[in-house]
Amino acid sequence: MSLRIENINQIDSGGTNPKTNLFEQPIWELTLENGEKRLLGKDKVEEYLSKGYDNSVHQFKRWSVTTTSGAELYLWAIIFSDKSHDVCVTTRFLEKLYQGHVRKDEEKYKKHEKDRAENHPVNPVLFTERKSLTTDEERKELDEFRNQIKENPF
Secondary structure, rough: OOOOEEEEEEEOOEEOOOOOOOEEEOOOOOOOOOOOOOEEHHHHHHHHHHHHHHEEEEEEEEEEEEEEOEEEEEEEEEOOOOOOOOEEEEEHHHHHHHHHHHHHHOOOOOOHHHHHHHHHHHHHHHHHOOOOOOOOHHHHHHHHHHHHHHOOOO
């Protein structure tokens, strides 16, 4: 099961993408609910958002807005391939990333199960209904013998 994402930090100076080991700018640092930190490149963020929204993400961008009280608020603009868009606050953005990651895991496990079923068919000897080798006459004899033993064990 995936861990919830508590926070996201966009590192504008960039960093090394953990999947490709290439420098990427910007890069996003996720803080998970157990305190673990993970780095994601642009492609992974777009992939998780696409799965979270169930729509192909073309681009996303973070906007910084200063409120009248002086607090800084981040808005995220997500533009989809069909030219529709969504603007959301960080909590919704994180929820969509989380949902996308969960969905990707589910698809991965379904694919694994499908591959396993195709490559390892069920053994018919073990998993089909077994036909009895005992005839009805023999079954009656065995039942009578069992009853005799129950009545006189020795």
